[in-house]
Amino acid sequence: MVNIRDLDPSASPLDYYGSELRRLREEAKLKQGDLGNIVYCTASLIGQIETARKVPTREFSERVDAALGTDGAFSRLVGLVLRSQLPTWFQAYAEMEAKAAYISSFQAQLVYGLLQTQEYARAVLGVRTEGDLDAKVAARMERQRILDRENPPLMWVVMSEAVLHQEIGGREVMRNQLAHLLALRRREWVQVQILPFEAGAHAGLPGTFNVLRFDDDPDLVYTEDFVQGHMTANPQALREGSLRYDHLQAAALSVEESAALIARVMEERYGHHPGPDERAVA
Secondary structure, X not given: OOOHHHOOOOOOHXXXXXXXXXXXXXXXXXXXXXXXXXHOOOHHHHHHHHOOOOOOOHHHXXXXXXXXXXXXXXXXXXXXXXXXXXXXXXXXXXXXXXXXXXXXXXXXXXXXXXXXXXXXXXXXXXXXXXXXXXXXXXXXXXXXXXXXXXXXXXXXXEEEOHHHHOOOOOHHHHHHHHHHHHHHHHOOOEEEEEEOHHHOOOOOOOOOEEEEEOOXXXXXXXXXXXXXXXXXXXXXXXXXXXXXXXXXXXXXXXXXXXXXXXXXXXXXXXXXOOOHHHOOOO
16 A cells, blocks of 8 residues: 555645545544545545555545545645646647637547546547546546536537447447537537538548637647547648538538438437347237
């Protein structure tokens, strides 16, 4: 077991969180088991978080704030902790994504991370991941909090129809994911278009990319390969990315037609089908 005296609070947000949790717990004269009983978890989990061996969740942090009377300190800190769980090469993009006023995204294979359900994200991240999968899923869900803030970014996402048919995590996970995309229509600042197979060759064939626009910072284009992401404010790259995105929007179905297609695929491909025991006997 890691010795708490060896924990360096300056090493990472997770180490700082753990050291503060232990310090404030001890100030409150609570044992790990005592605090665990209050926040509905085990003493072991408290110990793992205090020694930076387990990543705390937002729900845990809110309960600790209430238990220790810390005025939201852990709820504010957990955002930094979860962001630190993102791949190192992705953290700079996540920071800019959170500042963007307008996000344009083309997705060729997967639902955009900001629009993924937790189960879909777990299936995607679980294909090939090292470390704590729960922490990585929590970090992805934390990114989505920008959609719930008072002034969320305007977001327009164009997705290939292939995204709807690529079964990630099983039929139930896909059905819930497509239902979530339909539910997002209630948010007027989130728009989704589907690029149908019938579009044939299109401007997004080179792959997925995002264009971020800001009120006070230069606009950015972001692309990824299988190793890492690439972010640039190069004017020529921005011009090319914006032009490609305009062509993709023009070739895609309208927002209303896209919703109808999503609903149809959800029912026809991922709807309920009776199993062997449910079929009528002739």
